[in-house]
Amino acid sequence: MAKEEHDIIVCRCEDVTLGEIRKAIREGATTLDEVKRITRAGMGPCQGRTCRLLVAGEIARYLGKPVSEILQSRYRPPVKPVKMGDLSVISEEGENSGCKCREEVTGQ
Amino acid sequence: MKTTELAIVGAGPAGVCAALEAASYGVKVTLIDRDDEIGGQLVKQTHKFFGWHEKSAGTRGIVISRNLAGSVEENASICFMGSTEALGYYKDDGVLLLETPQGIEKLKSGRLLIATGACEKMILFPGNDLPGVYGAGAVQTLMNVHGVKPGDSVLMIGSGNIGLIVSYQLVQAGVKLAALVEALPGIGGYAVHASKIRRLGIPIFTGYSIKEAYGTDCVEGAIIWQLDDNWQGIAGTEKDLNVDVVCLATGLTPLCEFLWQAGAGMAYVPALGGFVPLYDENMKTTVDGIYVAGDVAGIEEASTAMAEGRLAGLAIANSLGKVSAGEFLEKRRVSLEELEQLRAGPTGKAIVEGLAGLRGQMGKRVSV
Amino acid sequence: MKGGILLTTGVPSKEQVESRTPPKSRRERGPFVVIECFQEIPCDPCHYSCKFGAIKQFESINDIPEVDWSKCTGCGVCVAACPGLAIFVVDETFSDTECLIAIPYEFAPLPGKGDAVRLLDRAGQEVGGGFVHRVLPGKKPQGTPVVWLRAPKELSMTVRNLEPVEKGGVSHG
Numbered sequence: 001m002a003k004e005e006h007d008i009i010v011c012r013c014e015d016v017t018l019g020e021i022r023k024a025i026r027e028g029a030t031t032l033d034e035v036k037r038i039t040r041a042g043m044g045p046c047q048g049r050t051c052r053l054l055v056a057g058e059i060a061r062y063l064g065k066p067v068s069e070i071l072q073s074r075y076r077p078p079v080k081p082v083k084m085g086d087l088s089v090i091s092e093e094g095e096n097s098g099c100k101c102r103e104e105v106t107g108q
Numbered sequence: 109m110k111t112t113e114l115a116i117v118g119a120g121p122a123g124v125c126a127a128l129e130a131a132s133y134g135v136k137v138t139l140i141d142r143d144d145e146i147g148g149q150l151v152k153q154t155h156k157f158f159g160w161h162e163k164s165a166g167t168r169g170i171v172i173s174r175n176l177a178g179s180v181e182e183n184a185s186i187c188f189m190g191s192t193e194a195l196g197y198y199k200d201d202g203v204l205l206l207e208t209p210q211g212i213e214k215l216k217s218g219r220l221l222i223a224t225g226a227c228e229k230m231i232l233f234p235g236n237d238l239p240g241v242y243g244a245g246a247v248q249t250l251m252n253v254h255g256v257k258p259g260d261s262v263l264m265i266g267s268g269n270i271g272l273i274v275s276y277q278l279v280q281a282g283v284k285l286a287a288l289v290e291a292l293p294g295i296g297g298y299a300v301h302a303s304k305i306r307r308l309g310i311p312i313f314t315g316y317s318i319k320e321a322y323g324t325d326c327v328e329g330a331i332i333w334q335l336d337d338n339w340q341g342i343a344g345t346e347k348d349l350n351v352d353v354v355c356l357a358t359g360l361t362p363l364c365e366f367l368w369q370a371g372a373g374m375a376y377v378p379a380l381g382g383f384v385p386l387y388d389e390n391m392k393t394t395v396d397g398i399y400v401a402g403d404v405a406g407i408e409e410a411s412t413a414m415a416e417g418r419l420a421g422l423a424i425a426n427s428l429g430k431v432s433a434g435e436f437l438e439k440r441r442v443s444l445e446e447l448e449q450l451r452a453g454p455t456g457k458a459i460v461e462g463l464a465g466l467r468g469q470m471g472k473r474v475s476v
Numbered sequence: 477m478k479g480g481i482l483l484t485t486g487v488p489s490k491e492q493v494e495s496r497t498p499p500k501s502r503r504e505r506g507p508f509v510v511i512e513c514f515q516e517i518p519c520d521p522c523h524y525s526c527k528f529g530a531i532k533q534f535e536s537i538n539d540i541p542e543v544d545w546s547k548c549t550g551c552g553v554c555v556a557a558c559p560g561l562a563i564f565v566v567d568e569t570f571s572d573t574e575c576l577i578a579i580p581y582e583f584a585p586l587p588g589k590g591d592a593v594r595l596l597d598r599a600g601q602e603v604g605g606g607f608v609h610r611v612l613p614g615k616k617p618q619g620t621p622v623v624w625l626r627a628p629k630e631l632s633m634t635v636r637n638l639e640p641v642e643k644g645g646v647s648h649g
Contacts, residue, residue, distance in 0.1 A: 007234035068376030075368040077196015156559035158519035166521040294483045299515040300560030302486030307637040309600025453516035453538035
């Protein structure tokens, strides 16, 4: 099994194998955030959309807890990597896109 | 800051139907999609849809999306922002952060509809990162949008409607289907779709899964094997398949990030694909002003997504005081009945049970 | 497995097919429809496609289509209308030795009239040879083409697909 674990990719963005995930869990990383910080699983372009369920499944199995408990993690914005430079010039008025929508907010 | 009456994230079947319904009552809508085209997954659905003949039954998804896109373009109340990805929702300010082709900007809306759909579930097996291992959505996009064959010979994993339909479309594109495997003891999708691919001579192996994909630089073959009652492969049952593509149609899970960010009440319902938002008969979540429709509210068929979108659009227009009480109640009744009918067959049973669970958790929050 | 062989293999059982086959007396009278739709799914275009009212009105959208054999003319309009490609027409009165079978066929290129084809059963297995009797190409981009095959009479309830014999056609599976 050990050899196989290294042939199975869990996080494709960051090239993290099942072996690396299991090792992190065995060593005490038992939340999605902890596994992420140690292995980088979920830190790539897709921000965990592909691997989140798989990592949660591994943690749940190890702890003997329902996967739903593990999945309740924070989903901080932005949901995909964005360049710092782009964030520094956020448009307040929507002139960036040239969109003409200017309706008043109603019904608040 | 840019503002709008209704912002809709996702211009797929749910989002577009909601936009058109809300706009028909004069609601000003900003419709956002990361694609430059309107239609979401419909743009690659070359098969005919089921449902009511007077709705979209018998119409191919690509035609439905073309019709919907035409209606949006003609509608002065809807502003479509294509190639624009929502990056996050900041609940304290009620601000949506958008990445447009021209840069990042903020948007504030009176109402927000999350119609982000779903993403594919991945499975674990040796070789699952080899070039040639695709999600079914990617295969469909390559073939039906870009006209590119993903390979010459395919192993399909998963017998839900997506796996069955994409298998059929692969053969239509001139690709050989070596086999379709399904881990469960029975076929997951509609029987008519399964019968279509069996008539093409494609073997369906139920109770089987992939053991590994192998190859040096890309997929050169794949081994499948039978599963025992504990989902473990049975040694000696292996079949070696000469394929250059492994296509994963192993299920979808709702794309709920913005709902978590909004602090919406969520529930874990496996029958609906994982965590889904709690919502009421108006498609409204537990957060005031935030609505959901389509796969993000539970994985179902596109016909259901369209019906939910229309209901959400109606309810949003009503919440903005644009629909008379009588008309709203009558149209909502019809809409809810339509949804009930779409789920009434045996294939909708698990979904109905899942939704009943959601309603239970929603408790007495339901209000008109 | 609940649902039987259809839901484990995709091939309907003999009993299921028989349940959609009209009585002998009707079969001897001319072409008839065979609706191989065995599962309650939300879908109703077949009923509305029939101008003769031979596919009975649905009470629920999930109803399984039911045929009024006295009204069915075997025209084949419903073959192209069924989104699930589950409807066929069989004519066992074509000649003493041959029958006609109408099959929805969404593959390019379409075979031509008179072409020799391999006849395939519900599992895609070759069961004999036949010829294309006529081809209704269907209206683009929506229409489902329908190929009418000439097949040995004894295969009327067996053949449900075709494969062009000549190269250049689509090679299935």
